[in-house]
Amino acid sequence: MTQDARYDSIIWAGTRSGLIRVNKVTKSLEYFRYGHPDALLEEQSNAMICLLSCPDGRLFIGTWNGGLLEFNPATQQFQQFFIGHGDVILDKQSKKFCLVDDGLDAIWVGSEMGICRFDIKNQPCRW
DSSP states (O other), X not given: OEEOSSOXXXXXXXXTTXXXXXXXXXXXXXXXXXXXXXXXXXXXXXXXXXXXXXXXXXXXXXXXXXXXXXXXXXXXXXXXXXXXXXXXXXXXXXXXEEEEEOSSXXXXXXXXXXXXXXXXXXXXXXX
């Protein structure tokens, strides 16, 4: 669960079956799910372990074996990332436990594979 970085009235909650936006003013809930053609990967991607709300409005989500998700609240669209070196995917079956914004256009991703720095603009990850 995390407070929205831009709006004090919004709280984000990651669940075992998707993302929930809680509006504290209107007392409303809005549900979001990441859709994927592979049913198992969709289930794993919607099991959300940790959340990071960025000042630009984007939300990064660490999942249970579903990679790293980026959610854009303005478009209500998800983007999925699997972190690796070149063509070798290292983290497809790795749980993401923590996400930290470094304030320099990158986030630190802590997982079963270790810690990496994910460049938000260019998307490579350095272990």
